[in-house]
Structures are given as C-alpha cells and as structure tokens.
Amino acid sequence: MSDYLQSILGGLADGCVYALIALGMSVIYSISRIISLAQGGFVVLAALCAVSLQSGLGISPLATLPIMVVIFSVGMIGVAQIVIQPAAKRATPERLLLVTVGMLQAVGGLLLIGWGNLPYTMPAFTGDAPVKVAGLSLPTQYFWLAGALAVSVLGLWLLLTKTDIGLAMRATASNPGAAALQGIRVDRMRLIAFGLAGAMAALAGTTIVPITFLQFTTVTPYAVAGFIAAVVGGLGSNMGAVTGGLLLGLLQGVFGRYWNADLAQLTAIALLVAVLVIRPQGIFGTPERVRR
Amino acid sequence: MSAMTATRPRARLFGPLGVAAALALSGCSAVAAAEGEAIRIGLIASQTGPGSQLGIGEVRGAELAVEQINADGGVNGQRLELITADDQSNPSQAVLQARKMLGRVDAFVGPSTSGPCKAIGPLAESAQVVNYCLSPGLKPEPGGWQWSASVATHDLTSRLVDYWKSQGITRIGLLTQTDSSGAEGAESTKAAIDAVDGMELAGEATFSPDAVSVTAQLQQIARHEPQALVVWATGAGAGVAFKGMGQVGLDVPVATTDGNLTYAFVDRVQNFLPDPLLIPATRDFWDPAEYPNDEVREIEANYHDAYVAAHGEQPDFGPGVAYDGVHLVAEALERAEGDAAQARAELEKITDFDGVVGTYNFSREDHRGLAEKDVAIVQATKDGFEFIGGVE
Known part of the structure; x- marks a missing residue:
C-alpha cells in the first residue's frame, strides 16, 4: 500500500510542475490568445540560472527562489514587449504558435551554449533528508513544490477577483475590444500576464531542480507536458490547467508502477486525448473558448 | 608473421x-x-x-x-x-x-x-x-x-555480475532508462544474472529519459531488498536515479554503464555518488x-x-x-x-x-x-576513476 501511495505522490510531484507550466500557458492564453510553448523552456532556464546563482555566488537554494521570480517576471515582460507584442500585431495566433516554438528552440540553444550538455541540480531548500510518514519517504522538496503551486493558484485567484488590475485583466480576456473602449490598456494587461507566467516558470524551475537533474534537452518534454495539461484542463481555464497537470503526473506515476515507463507515459496521454474526444473544450474549458 | x-x-x-x-x-x-x-x-x-x-x-x-x-x-x-x-x-x-x-x-x-x-x-x-x-x-x-x-554490453554486464558474485552479492536490482541503451542494458544484465548460479534479480523498473523523479521506481525495487543495484542510464537519467536513492534511503552498491565514464559526469553527480559507484571499464581505465x-x-x-x-x-x-x-x-x-x-x-x-x-x-x-577479457571494474570517486578489480 505504501508503495502505491509513493507512486501517487511521486506522480503528483511531477504533476505540480506540469500544472505550473500549464498555468503559465493558460494565463497567457486567456489574456492574449497566444499558446506559449516557450513556457517549458523558461522553466528549465530558471532552474539552471538558480543553480548557477546558488553555486556561483553561494546563495542558499531557498534564497534563489524570490530572486528568480523577480528576474523572470521582469524578463518575460521584456520578451513579450520585444518579441511577442510586435509579432502579435502582424501574425495570426496560429503563426504566433510557431513564434513560441522558435523561442522554445532558442531557449534550448541558449541553455546548451551557456550550460553545455551536462545535467544540473542543487541542494534542497530545507535539507536533503526525506521525511518519513506512515512508511512513506517524502523528500521535503515535495512540500515546496506543492506550496509553489498553491501560492500560484491562490495568488492568481486573489489578483483576478479582488483587485482592479484583475478586473481589467478579466475584461481584456473576455473582450479585448470592449475593454479598450472602456479605457483599459490592453497591451499592458497582456504584459502583466506574461510577467505572471514568468513568475510561475521561475517557481516551477527553482523548486523542481533540487529533486532532479535538468539540462537543455528537458525543455521540449516540459513544453509538451504543460501543453497537454493546459489543453486537457481547458485552454484558458486556470483551474483546468492545474487539474490537467496534476492528472497527467498522477496517471504517469500510477501507470509507471505497473508498466514500462514509456508505455505508462503513452497510456496517460492516450487517456487524456480520450477526454478531449468526449469533451473537446477540456475538463474545465467552455465551448466558446474552443470556437474562439 | x-x-x-x-x-x-x-x-x-x-x-x-x-x-x-x-x-x-x-x-x-x-x-x-x-x-x-x-x-x-x-x-x-x-x-x-x-x-x-x-x-x-x-x-x-x-x-x-x-x-x-x-x-x-x-x-x-x-x-x-x-x-x-x-x-x-x-x-x-x-x-x-x-x-x-x-x-x-x-x-x-x-x-x-x-x-x-x-x-x-x-x-x-x-x-x-x-x-x-x-x-x-x-x-x-x-x-x-x-x-x-x-x-559489447553483454560483456560489460557479465563481468559486473561475476565481480559481485565474487564479493558475495547475489541479489541485484535493476533500474533502466527506456532508450535503446537502457533496453540493451536491461536485457544483458538479466542474461548475465541468469547465466551465473546463485544470482537473482531482485526488483526491476524502468524510467523515461526525461523523468523528473524515479523515487517510486526505486521504492518498488527496494521492496525486493536488493544487495546491489544496476542503473543502466547515462547523464541526467543516472543523476536523477542516484539522487532518488538518497531520497528513498536505498543505500546499496550501484553499478552503471560505461557511457558514464566521463570526468564531466562524475563532477556533476559528485555530491550524490552512491557508495560505491562501480563501472565496468576497458583497459584505458585500469x-x-x-x-x-x-x-x-x-x-x-x-x-x-x-x-x-x-x-x-x-x-x-x-x-x-x-x-x-x-x-x-x-x-x-x-x-x-x-x-x-x-x-x-x-x-x-x-x-x-x-x-x-x-x-x-x-x-x-x-x-x-x-x-569480456578487456573489461574490469573501476569505482567512480570525486577525484575520478579508481581501479578495483575483476581482471581475469
């Protein structure tokens, strides 16, 4: 039984990362209608930047978290202003998808040039010794991962429902034209969405790297897993992104206990594709979003 | 001549x-x-x-x-x-x-x-x-x-299994990556175990090369109480497995593929090196x-x-x-x-x-x-590779 629970918890830990990637994609999509596959690349970039910061400057692993969140929030706003916004004025959303694929490749190339083809990791935020609970061995970093996801979900909910900026963002998501007529600076709202996605990439990358090894080749699997999670949950739905991510990780973990890892991954994805066949808008998506 | x-x-x-x-x-x-x-x-x-x-x-x-x-x-x-x-x-x-x-x-x-x-x-x-x-x-x-x-991989695994047998280790766990090298490593290790009397496969699991964590697979293997573990994976995959062993408290000798016989790899995983980490190696490492x-x-x-x-x-x-x-x-x-x-x-x-x-x-x-005559066993340490035996 404890083995089974261990598989579930391991799967959910992976799922937290997928959920954070999907949540970042979802925030960007809901405000700007752009599917940003580059989000998977920024997660790995944030992770490796944190490792360099920790090993190069001797900063504690936990202290790299807020630093990375700030750097990646500002950095993503810069990327959006320099690359995405100008491209969005000329290209359709479908072509912008290709722009983000290009950005994903560019981030992978940057990682290869900057960090080489070696895997990187760093110490856990609060010690490497696992916590033993009811026969289960839980790395303390699992709690940080879950916490990062919880803070992201709660923070986003508070921002969107309790603040004027959130109201303006929801108005932009709902009808950008009408929002602009109301005096809302739509471009600025989109930049804020990219900034939030940057913060989530930093949270995901910095909290996952202590329990694994990451390198430039990880960008594509992360982008694909985040995309699947976002689509299954319902593109543009934050709750859907979280559900999709956790579900994907959970299914991979559980199936991986019984089958070959590749078959488990394939089965998990096939099951989620089956969900889309039954419900094309995703678990929490709305038909309007699909048509739009 | x-x-x-x-x-x-x-x-x-x-x-x-x-x-x-x-x-x-x-x-x-x-x-x-x-x-x-x-x-x-x-x-x-x-x-x-x-x-x-x-x-x-x-x-x-x-x-x-x-x-x-x-x-x-x-x-x-x-x-x-x-x-x-x-x-x-x-x-x-x-x-x-x-x-x-x-x-x-x-x-x-x-x-x-x-x-x-x-x-x-x-x-x-x-x-x-x-x-x-x-x-x-x-x-x-x-x-x-x-x-x-x-x-060939079968000569590497055969030498490794013989070495462990000589050290009194008979129960071997197997964790492999799901790429072609990992699949061949799994097949060769199992064949080598079957070929030696008294050796036994104690737990087996696979993981994909881009896996973030393999703690569940390691727990599954640990349940079979292996005396040693083969991790047939290179680079990041092997690093994830070594780190996971510490997380689940699996403390047994580990062997890995000769694909990890690089100083760059040892440098990256030096803080998580299993004790010992053995690698079947050719003569240039003896x-x-x-x-x-x-x-x-x-x-x-x-x-x-x-x-x-x-x-x-x-x-x-x-x-x-x-x-x-x-x-x-x-x-x-x-x-x-x-x-x-x-x-x-x-x-x-x-x-x-x-x-x-x-x-x-x-x-x-x-x-x-x-x-197989060209293979012996070396141990990866923080300083590089140290010959430990297994020569015919």
Missing part, C-alpha cells in the same frame, strides 16, 4: 622516433611522414548536441593518434590526414557530413553514437569504405563495412599494474602522457575509442597499400592488436574485436 609484432609497428618505432614525436606533438613543424598524396580518414563526431560529452574527446583522441602515426612515418610513408566534421548528435547531419566526405576519404571513423552510426551505414556500404563507428551500441553485420568500438605485459604498459603510458601533455587532463571514454579507431583503420590502410576497398579485408585480418582500450581480434564475423 607474428601478430603482435606485425600489427604494432608503431609501438616499436616510438622509442627511436621519440624526439620526432615530441616535436610533432609540441606543435613544431617537423613532419616525419613523407609529403605527397595523403591518406585521409574522415572523422564524424558529435562535437555539439547531447553527444558532445563524447565527441569532443573523440576528436582529441583521433588527432593525437594521427600526430603519432605521422611522427612515426605515416601510412606506408604517406602522410595521414584527418578530416573532421560535426554531426550535431543528429543522424541526418551525420549522413550529410558523410556524403560531403565521400570520394575524399579512404575510411570513416565515427560517428559518436549509435543512431548516426546506423544512419551512415548504407553510405559506407555503397561506397565500399570502412566505417569504424565509435559507439559500442552498434551491432555490426558480419562481413559488412561497419565496425563497432569498445566492448591500474597499470594490471596490464598484461610491458608492451601494453608502454602503449598506455604513451597515450596517457601525450594526452595529458596536450590537454592538461586525463582522457576518459571518448578519446580512447577514437585513438584506437584511427590506429586500427590506419593499420588496415597500410596493409592494403592505401586501397580503401581492400582495407575491409585487411581490417578483418587484424588480430592481437594492442590498443589502449583493449587487445583487438577481428574476423569476418567479429567486427568489434574486444571481449
């Missing part, structure tokens, strides 16, 4: 030509080989991309071999030239680079990994040019135009006291000293296979008097050839030439 003396003329010549070799290695303009039409070897290696951990060292090893061969008089007096290309760890790039070299080179050495090797196989076949692939993962066809470097004879001792010393002098570090997996590959191909071309098509038959006739990786015995059926 005596195989040993006939197949290793450069080893004999190296002493008298030591000054010339030293001059050539130090970058001076002394050229011992005659000028004129050069013999050309095309080296395709993964100098960028995921395989660059091997490819960069392979280029260095091949360059060192060419320098030494030219310092010793070249190939039948003709200068040996190395034309290098980067396949970017990509099979289609390997084919592109091989096509560019066709007609200009007398033999191919490389690529670094099995995918690109398989991709250029048909080109080597149709052009009737020998291809000495640097990946142990390739399984060359008897009588074909491709050769494979280093030792203690000199274990070499079979003085001639091998001299060959190894010459190779290691020259490499350290040129690059300021000990060679790891990549340089050795390329160094031997160039020497073997040059030997075949020398015997074939520069006839590229004839070089295949001559390479198949080479036996008892002492290289730095092992002693090669080729035949029409065996295009690898090395066997």
Whole structure:
C-alpha cells in the first residue's frame, strides 16, 4: 500500500510542475490568445540560472527562489514587449504558435551554449533528508513544490477577483475590444500576464531542480507536458490547467508502477486525448473558448 | 608473421622516433611522414548536441593518434590526414557530413553514437569504405563495412555480475532508462544474472529519459531488498536515479554503464555518488599494474602522457575509442597499400592488436574485436576513476 501511495505522490510531484507550466500557458492564453510553448523552456532556464546563482555566488537554494521570480517576471515582460507584442500585431495566433516554438528552440540553444550538455541540480531548500510518514519517504522538496503551486493558484485567484488590475485583466480576456473602449490598456494587461507566467516558470524551475537533474534537452518534454495539461484542463481555464497537470503526473506515476515507463507515459496521454474526444473544450474549458 | 609484432609497428618505432614525436606533438613543424598524396580518414563526431560529452574527446583522441602515426612515418610513408566534421548528435547531419566526405576519404571513423552510426551505414556500404563507428551500441553485420568500438554490453554486464558474485552479492536490482541503451542494458544484465548460479534479480523498473523523479521506481525495487543495484542510464537519467536513492534511503552498491565514464559526469553527480559507484571499464581505465605485459604498459603510458601533455587532463571514454579507431583503420590502410576497398579485408585480418582500450581480434564475423577479457571494474570517486578489480 505504501508503495502505491509513493507512486501517487511521486506522480503528483511531477504533476505540480506540469500544472505550473500549464498555468503559465493558460494565463497567457486567456489574456492574449497566444499558446506559449516557450513556457517549458523558461522553466528549465530558471532552474539552471538558480543553480548557477546558488553555486556561483553561494546563495542558499531557498534564497534563489524570490530572486528568480523577480528576474523572470521582469524578463518575460521584456520578451513579450520585444518579441511577442510586435509579432502579435502582424501574425495570426496560429503563426504566433510557431513564434513560441522558435523561442522554445532558442531557449534550448541558449541553455546548451551557456550550460553545455551536462545535467544540473542543487541542494534542497530545507535539507536533503526525506521525511518519513506512515512508511512513506517524502523528500521535503515535495512540500515546496506543492506550496509553489498553491501560492500560484491562490495568488492568481486573489489578483483576478479582488483587485482592479484583475478586473481589467478579466475584461481584456473576455473582450479585448470592449475593454479598450472602456479605457483599459490592453497591451499592458497582456504584459502583466506574461510577467505572471514568468513568475510561475521561475517557481516551477527553482523548486523542481533540487529533486532532479535538468539540462537543455528537458525543455521540449516540459513544453509538451504543460501543453497537454493546459489543453486537457481547458485552454484558458486556470483551474483546468492545474487539474490537467496534476492528472497527467498522477496517471504517469500510477501507470509507471505497473508498466514500462514509456508505455505508462503513452497510456496517460492516450487517456487524456480520450477526454478531449468526449469533451473537446477540456475538463474545465467552455465551448466558446474552443470556437474562439 | 607474428601478430603482435606485425600489427604494432608503431609501438616499436616510438622509442627511436621519440624526439620526432615530441616535436610533432609540441606543435613544431617537423613532419616525419613523407609529403605527397595523403591518406585521409574522415572523422564524424558529435562535437555539439547531447553527444558532445563524447565527441569532443573523440576528436582529441583521433588527432593525437594521427600526430603519432605521422611522427612515426605515416601510412606506408604517406602522410595521414584527418578530416573532421560535426554531426550535431543528429543522424541526418551525420549522413550529410558523410556524403560531403565521400570520394575524399579512404575510411570513416565515427560517428559518436549509435543512431548516426546506423544512419551512415548504407553510405559506407555503397561506397565500399570502412566505417569504424565509435559507439559500442552498434551491432555490426558480419562481413559488412561497419565496425563497432569498445566492448559489447553483454560483456560489460557479465563481468559486473561475476565481480559481485565474487564479493558475495547475489541479489541485484535493476533500474533502466527506456532508450535503446537502457533496453540493451536491461536485457544483458538479466542474461548475465541468469547465466551465473546463485544470482537473482531482485526488483526491476524502468524510467523515461526525461523523468523528473524515479523515487517510486526505486521504492518498488527496494521492496525486493536488493544487495546491489544496476542503473543502466547515462547523464541526467543516472543523476536523477542516484539522487532518488538518497531520497528513498536505498543505500546499496550501484553499478552503471560505461557511457558514464566521463570526468564531466562524475563532477556533476559528485555530491550524490552512491557508495560505491562501480563501472565496468576497458583497459584505458585500469591500474597499470594490471596490464598484461610491458608492451601494453608502454602503449598506455604513451597515450596517457601525450594526452595529458596536450590537454592538461586525463582522457576518459571518448578519446580512447577514437585513438584506437584511427590506429586500427590506419593499420588496415597500410596493409592494403592505401586501397580503401581492400582495407575491409585487411581490417578483418587484424588480430592481437594492442590498443589502449583493449587487445583487438577481428574476423569476418567479429567486427568489434574486444571481449569480456578487456573489461574490469573501476569505482567512480570525486577525484575520478579508481581501479578495483575483476581482471581475469
């Protein structure tokens, strides 16, 4: 039984990362209608930047978290202003998808040039010794991962429902034209969405790297897993992104206990594709979003 | 002719030509080989991309071999030239680079990994040019135009299982990556365990190369209480597994693939090294006291000293296979008097050839030439690799 629970918890830990990637994609999509596959690349970039910061400057692993969140929030706003916004004025959303694929490749190339083809990791935020609970061995970093996801979900909910900026963002998501007529600076709202996605990439990358090894080749699997999670949950739905991510990780973990890892991954994805066949808008998506 | 003396003329010549070799290695303009039409070897290696951990060292090893061969008089007096290309760890790039070299080179050495090797196989076949692939993962066809470097996986795992048996370890867990190398490692380890009386497979699991965590798989294996664990995965995958062992409290001896015989890898995982981490390794990683004879001792010393002098570090997996590959191909071309098509038959006739990786015995059926006798066990430590035993 404890083995089974261990598989579930391991799967959910992976799922937290997928959920954070999907949540970042979802925030960007809901405000700007752009599917940003580059989000998977920024997660790995944030992770490796944190490792360099920790090993190069001797900063504690936990202290790299807020630093990375700030750097990646500002950095993503810069990327959006320099690359995405100008491209969005000329290209359709479908072509912008290709722009983000290009950005994903560019981030992978940057990682290869900057960090080489070696895997990187760093110490856990609060010690490497696992916590033993009811026969289960839980790395303390699992709690940080879950916490990062919880803070992201709660923070986003508070921002969107309790603040004027959130109201303006929801108005932009709902009808950008009408929002602009109301005096809302739509471009600025989109930049804020990219900034939030940057913060989530930093949270995901910095909290996952202590329990694994990451390198430039990880960008594509992360982008694909985040995309699947976002689509299954319902593109543009934050709750859907979280559900999709956790579900994907959970299914991979559980199936991986019984089958070959590749078959488990394939089965998990096939099951989620089956969900889309039954419900094309995703678990929490709305038909309007699909048509739009 | 005596195989040993006939197949290793450069080893004999190296002493008298030591000054010339030293001059050539130090970058001076002394050229011992005659000028004129050069013999050309095309080296395709993964100098960028995921395989660059091997490819960069392979280029260095091949360059060192060419320098030494030219310092010793070249190939039948003709200068040996190395034309290098980067396949970017990509099979289609390997084919592109091989096509560019066709007609200009007398033999191919490389690529670094099995995918690109398989991709250029048909080109080597149709052009009737020998291809000495640097990946142990390739399984060359008897009588074909491709050769494979280093030792086969089944010989590595067999030596490892024998070593553990001698240490009283009989229950072995198995964790493998779901790529072609991992699948072959799993199959070979299970066959090696089956082949030895009293050995038992104690838990088995797989993980995908991009897995973030393998703690669930490790827990599953731990339930079977193994006395040791085989982790057949390279790079990040192996690192994830080692880190996971600490997280689940699985503290047993670990062995991994020779694909991790690189200083860069050990440096990356040094804080999570299992105690001990064993690797079945070829002769270039052994203690000199274990070499079979003085001639091998001299060959190894010459190779290691020259490499350290040129690059300021000990060679790891990549340089050795390329160094031997160039020497073997040059030997075949020398015997074939520069006839590229004839070089295949001559390479198949080479036996008892002492290289730095092992002693090669080729035949029409065996295009690898090395066997379990060329494998021993080394331990990865924070300072590098330490020979611990397992020699026949």
